[in-house]
Amino acid sequence: MTAPLLSLRGISKSYGQIRANQAIDLDVPPRSIHAILGENGAGKSTLVKLIYGVEQPDSGTIMWKGAPLSLASPAEARRAGIGMVFQHFSLFETLTVVENIRLVVPGRKADLAERIRTLGRDFGLEVDPFAHVHALSVGERQRVEIIRCLMTNPKLLILDEPTSVLPPQSVEKLFDTLRRLRDGGVSVLFISHKLEEIRAICDHATILRGGRVTGHLDPREHDVHDLARMMIGRDMPEPMPALARSGGDKRLEIIGLDYRPDDPFAVPLSGISLTVRSGEILGIAGISGNGQTELAALISGETELPREQRDRIYMMGKDVGALDAATRRRLGFAFVPEDRLGRGAVPEMSLVLNGLLTAHPLKLLKHGLIDRKNAAAFADECIRRYDVRTPGPETEAGALSGGNLQKFIVGREIMLSPKLLFVAQPTWGVDIGAASAIRRRLVTLRNEGMAILVISEELEELFELCDSIQVLHNGKLSPPLVTRDTRPEEIGRYMIGARSPSGKVLA
Numbered sequence: 307m308t309a310p311l312l313s314l315r316g317i318s319k320s321y322g323q324i325r326a327n328q329a330i331d332l333d334v335p336p337r338s339i340h341a342i343l344g345e346n347g348a349g350k351s352t353l354v355k356l357i358y359g360v361e362q363p364d365s366g367t368i369m370w371k372g373a374p375l376s377l378a379s380p381a382e383a384r385r386a387g388i389g390m391v392f393q394h395f396s397l398f399e400t401l402t403v404v405e406n407i408r409l410v411v412p413g414r415k416a417d418l419a420e421r422i423r424t425l426g427r428d429f430g431l432e433v434d435p436f437a438h439v440h441a442l443s444v445g446e447r448q449r450v451e452i453i454r455c456l457m458t459n460p461k462l463l464i465l466d467e468p469t470s471v472l473p474p475q476s477v478e479k480l481f482d483t484l485r486r487l488r489d490g491g492v493s494v495l496f497i498s499h500k501l502e503e504i505r506a507i508c509d510h511a512t513i514l515r516g517g518r519v520t521g522h523l524d525p526r527e528h529d530v531h532d533l534a535r536m537m538i539g540r541d542m543p544e545p546m547p548a549l550a551r552s553g554g555d556k557r558l559e560i561i562g563l564d565y566r567p568d569d570p571f572a573v574p575l576s577g578i579s580l581t582v583r584s585g586e587i588l589g590i591a592g593i594s595g596n597g598q599t600e601l602a603a604l605i606s607g608e609t610e611l612p613r614e615q616r617d618r619i620y621m622m623g624k625d626v627g628a629l630d631a632a633t634r635r636r637l638g639f640a641f642v643p644e645d646r647l648g649r650g651a652v653p654e655m656s657l658v659l660n661g662l663l664t665a666h667p668l669k670l671l672k673h674g675l676i677d678r679k680n681a682a683a684f685a686d687e688c689i690r691r692y693d694v695r696t697p698g699p700e701t702e703a704g705a706l707s708g709g710n711l712q713k714f715i716v717g718r719e720i721m722l723s724p725k726l727l728f729v730a731q732p733t734w735g736v737d738i739g740a741a742s743a744i745r746r747r748l749v750t751l752r753n754e755g756m757a758i759l760v761i762s763e764e765l766e767e768l769f770e771l772c773d774s775i776q777v778l779h780n781g782k783l784s785p786p787l788v789t790r791d792t793r794p795e796e797i798g799r800y801m802i803g804a805r806s807p808s809g810k811v812l813a
């Protein structure tokens with residue numbers, strides 16, 4: 307057997323009482339694509355942070371190309387030839403794409419911009435080098451992160467859920483890229499919750515459960531159910547059947563909405579019309595960067611409509627064009643934003659206080675002051691019901707693993723029992739056990755009469771959840787397509803801007 311490129315022995319790391327990694331052994335051979343699998347909070351991100359020098363292990367050894375390696379910082383890791391793309395972005399919002407990349411990769415702006423364009427074309431990671439990062443969607447920001455990493459020519463490339471916001475076309479392209487990199491002598495360490503992807507791209511896998519290695523295997527030799535069982539320690543539940551329902555009252559109606567943002571990098575919206583009724587889930591499909599962020603901000607009330615456009619958005623039958631976000635919430639609207647650390651939660655605050663952010667109407671305030679007992683009980687309940695793995699409600703939101711924080715935010719909004727729930731990327735970063743629990747919960751709420759609007763880039767998720775789907779492309783929304791009469795390829799055609807010849811369009 308060839309000597310491993312990277313070899314870990316007995317690596318342990320604790321955060322206070324939490325033993326995030328315990329005695330981890332792992333070998334990454336040269337020219338391999340190696341998956342790290344595990345539930346939310348299993349310790350995957352911690353492990354790769356140790357390999358990338360973001361954190362230092364409490365004990366254990368890291369061998370790199372046969373010699374011991376001790377990394378004090380990511381800069382040292384990069385110099386050694388280890389590159390990483392994070393799950394949470396580390397870009398400066400006020401800088402352009404090329405300026406961000408220049409912080410890590412030396413070179414003239416014009417040359418770097420050219421390389422960014424070339425990499426973008428080659429890998430399906432197109433992004434304007436001169437766009438400001440604050441104007442980019444989550445998906446586009448991730449593209450920048452991947453490009454930045456590839457520009458340092460790493461020997462080991464660590465990718466923390468790289469495909470979670472990529473459109474299906476780009477996932478295939480990215481996989482081609484990764485295979486080409488592997489064949490050229492680069493190893494890839496790949497964290498993903500998408501077991502099919504792991505089977506498609508990885509030749510080795512290490513499974514973590516509760517901070518320990520529970521197995522090393524070849525993922526191509528196991529089916530998805532097997533892998534899921536090894537990961538979560540039990541069988542997956544079946545999807546929840548949606549009951550047939552005739553449409554109830556209109557809870558959200560958008561009629562011919564046009565929107566020209568002031569920001570030159572934002573996507574203008576034109577002629578947006580949609581209706582979500584009680585007892586119905588409507589999905590918005592599409593590749594990120596096609597107006598999702600702008601539409602979400604208009605629905606939530608974060609962006610104010612210009613005066614002449616104020617009769618275009620109705621919630622619970624009421625024109626909400628002139629109402630702010632808090633007033634819309636008082637009508638029975640709840641919202642899970644796609645950007646969970648920026649908008650969904652305040653990382654430095656405890657879960658109790660994060661619960662309070664939107665759930666304060668549930669008697670969590672008394673005479674304008676926090677009712678500590680009720681607020682803690684609410685956070686506790688959310689943690690219990692949504693299986694949020696954390697030591698307790700006083701934990702800072704930023705200390706939760708990505709998937710666990712997402713479960714908390716989705717749980718918090720659902721517990722408000724809204725009449726209209728709007729969820730952007732409901733299961734982004736959530737492991738398959740928890741994702742299926744969230745989807746089952748959404749379908750149950752729909753069956754009980756809630757109106758639900760979902761934005762997701764994952765077609766499979768939309769097909770599992772939604773009664774009908776509309777596709778957002780270039781700021782325009784397709785007509786609604788009844789999910790059970792529609793094939794994914796049809797949605798795919800709308801996603802890239804082609805018109806569907808099919809007549810399966812709702813009146």
Ligand SMILES: Nc1ncnc2c1ncn2[C@@H]1O[C@H](COP(=O)(O)OP(=O)(O)OP(=O)(O)O)[C@@H](O)[C@H]1O
Pocket residue numbers: 321324325326344345346347348349350351352353695696704705706707708709710735737
């Ligand atoms: N900075 C920190 N402070 C305290 N606890 C932390 C910190 N970082 C991680 N943890 C805890 O360590 C454990 C492992 O977290 P980690 O982020 O490595 O999990 P993960 O497998 O990557 O999860 P996910 O799939 O949700 O991203 C979790 O219990 C998490 O709450």
